[in-house]
Amino acid sequence: MNNYNFDWALVWGSLPDLMGGLATTIQLAILTIVLAMILAIPLALARMAKIEIVRWAAQGYIEIFRCTPMLVQLFWIFYALPALTGITIPGFWSALIALTANLTAFMAEAYRSGFQSVPVEQVEAGQMLRLSRMQQLRYIIVPQALRQQTPVILSLNISMFKDTALVSTIAVADLMFRSNVIATQSYKALEVFTTAAVIYFVIAFPVSLITSHIERRSLQPPKPKPFKRADASPANPIVPEGVR
Amino acid sequence: MTATAGQQSTVNICEAQAAGQHHLVSARGLRKTFHENKVLDNVDFDVDSGEVVTIIGRSGSGKSTLLRVIAGLTEPEDGDVCLDGRLVRSKGQRTDEWNAGASLVGMVFQSYTLWPHMNVYDNLTLAPRKVLHMSKSEASDRAAIALKEVGMEEFIKANVSQLSGGQRQRVAIARALMMRPRLILCDEITSALDPPVAAEVLGVLTRLKHEEGLAICLVTHDMAFAAKAADRVVFFSEGVIKVNASPHEAFEECGNAELKSFVDAVRFG
Numbered sequence: 001m002n003n004y005n006f007d008w009a010l011v012w013g014s015l016p017d018l019m020g021g022l023a024t025t026i027q028l029a030i031l032t033i034v035l036a037m038i039l040a041i042p043l044a045l046a047r048m049a050k051i052e053i054v055r056w057a058a059q060g061y062i063e064i065f066r067c068t069p070m071l072v073q074l075f076w077i078f079y080a081l082p083a084l085t086g087i088t089i090p091g092f093w094s095a096l097i098a099l100t101a102n103l104t105a106f107m108a109e110a111y112r113s114g115f116q117s118v119p120v121e122q123v124e125a126g127q128m129l130r131l132s133r134m135q136q137l138r139y140i141i142v143p144q145a146l147r148q149q150t151p152v153i154l155s156l157n158i159s160m161f162k163d164t165a166l167v168s169t170i171a172v173a174d175l176m177f178r179s180n181v182i183a184t185q186s187y188k189a190l191e192v193f194t195t196a197a198v199i200y201f202v203i204a205f206p207v208s209l210i211t212s213h214i215e216r217r218s219l220q221p222p223k224p225k226p227f228k229r230a231d232a233s234p235a236n237p238i239v240p241e242g243v244r
Numbered sequence: 245m246t247a248t249a250g251q252q253s254t255v256n257i258c259e260a261q262a263a264g265q266h267h268l269v270s271a272r273g274l275r276k277t278f279h280e281n282k283v284l285d286n287v288d289f290d291v292d293s294g295e296v297v298t299i300i301g302r303s304g305s306g307k308s309t310l311l312r313v314i315a316g317l318t319e320p321e322d323g324d325v326c327l328d329g330r331l332v333r334s335k336g337q338r339t340d341e342w343n344a345g346a347s348l349v350g351m352v353f354q355s356y357t358l359w360p361h362m363n364v365y366d367n368l369t370l371a372p373r374k375v376l377h378m379s380k381s382e383a384s385d386r387a388a389i390a391l392k393e394v395g396m397e398e399f400i401k402a403n404v405s406q407l408s409g410g411q412r413q414r415v416a417i418a419r420a421l422m423m424r425p426r427l428i429l430c431d432e433i434t435s436a437l438d439p440p441v442a443a444e445v446l447g448v449l450t451r452l453k454h455e456e457g458l459a460i461c462l463v464t465h466d467m468a469f470a471a472k473a474a475d476r477v478v479f480f481s482e483g484v485i486k487v488n489a490s491p492h493e494a495f496e497e498c499g500n501a502e503l504k505s506f507v508d509a510v511r512f513g
């Protein structure tokens with residue numbers, strides 16, 4: 001590589017093409033993340049259900065996706081599922097299904113540990129105030145679980161963003177696929193893949209920074225400032241009637 | 245109060261009561277077993293309107309379970325519960341009247357259960373807004389009143405993390421008041437507090453009884469409160485109510501050796 005002649009003009013010329021690929025990558029990542037973050041709620045609830053069959057089914061689903069390579073999952077949906085059902089799913093949609101199914105499994109586990117971090121008495125207090133099960137979830141459990149699990153959720157999403165590169169193997173024209181095509185045609189693998197790496201990095205790195213910032217902050221909670229009363233007079237003492 | 249009230253009796257307890265005096269809460273034949281451990285063993289329990297009942301007893305005797313069964317947080321195997329003349333539980337099962345009856349009951353817990361991601365105002369108004377569909381202004385008005393009743397009116401905009409333990413419990417009482425209960429169940433709500441702060445919180449409850457006619461059912465280890473502020477003391481042991489009497493009778497005249505040794509143990513550590 002000592003005498004390698006960098007050809008950045010080539011990269012510049014193919015930038016529109018790469019950006020087209022990036023658009024597909026981002027589209028796929030965002031759709032996957034949004035869908036998975038929604039679908040993971042019922043899956044996490046099923047994973048904690050009182051009914052054993054429901055719980056086992058949810059756990060089985062999660063373990064299948066956690067314990068098999070994502071590439072196999074992708075190929076299975078793209079190549080194997082049509083053999084089973086007779087329906088061929090286009091590449092982009094196969095990719096979306098596989099990535100969503102995968103991320104949902106991991107996200108559900110993050111949600112579950114978030115849900116379980118909310119003290120049960122807080123939920124029972126909601127029950128005593130006649131909040132419905134859905135209202136308890138919506139107003140008490142989910143907001144706290146999300147807050148507690150934000151770093152985990154963000155890093156899962158960063159991983160997913162990077163893993164979208166796998167879909168190039170089933171001919172989805174994402175950033176990785178287009179880079180590969182350009183590199184193969186031009187024999188300029190170094191410039192092209194370096195550019196691709198930089199593009200992935202520029203997007204993932206800020207999110208990673210935010211993640212570690214949140215993590216640091218949650219490790220050392222700031223001392224809450226005492227609340228300033230509107231009225232500066234000494235706290236109106238409540239004279240206990242029965243107790244002296 | 246360990247009467248073996250006939251479970252087969254066809255007269256429901258609400259009707260039976262209608263003739264005589266009318267209890268706010270009337271429970272008969274409550275049974276609850278955890279893994280063959282009889283935690284409530286055929287318990288009969290009444291609370292009248294505006295009455296302060298303290299429940300005392302050793303750890304594990306079933307005090308919390310009794311409150312939780314009345315609250316509906318724990319399902320008993322058997323027993324009838326009547327709330328303000330409504331049969332809400334029959335032979336252990338909730339009846340159609342459950343929701344109507346249960347809305348009369350509020351609860352405050354030992355651990356701090358204010359929702360920490362909301363401020364005091366939102367803690368108070370969430371249920372009235374979402375469950376009772378109260379308007380915003382009505383909910384605000386009621387929140388101001390409820391906070392005043394517990395001496396916390398300046399804290400309406402405070403975050404939960406800015407409150408001390410005693411303040412949190414007072415706000416938790418105010419939150420329960422928002423739903424206009426007739427009975428508040430309190431499970432060791434002062435056991436994490438310093439004695440003067442605990443006295444302040446218990447003072448709030450006593451005042452609510454006098455000013456609002458609220459019935460209060462309080463599990464406590466505070467014998468001084470049980471002796472002075474309660475209308476009635478219930479001593480619980482091994483899932484059975486052993487003593488059910490006025491504080492004077494319970495503490496001064498009672499012949500129950502178990503209660504005596506329990507009180508001595510609490511007093512002298």
Ligand SMILES: Nc1ncnc2c1ncn2[C@@H]1O[C@H](COP(=O)(O)OP(=O)(O)OP(=O)(O)O)[C@@H](O)[C@H]1O
Nearest residue numbers: 278279281283301302303304305306307308309310
């Ligand atoms: N959810 C549960 N599952 C299993 N056992 C339980 C459960 N809740 C309570 N128990 C058991 O029932 C018994 C009575 O518990 P309970 O909490 O009612 O006692 P308590 O009188 O409130 O005690 P303490 O003073 O320690 O709060 C205990 O032996 C406890 O271990």
Ligand SMILES: [Mg+2]
Nearest residue numbers: 307308309431
């Ligand atoms: Mg208890």
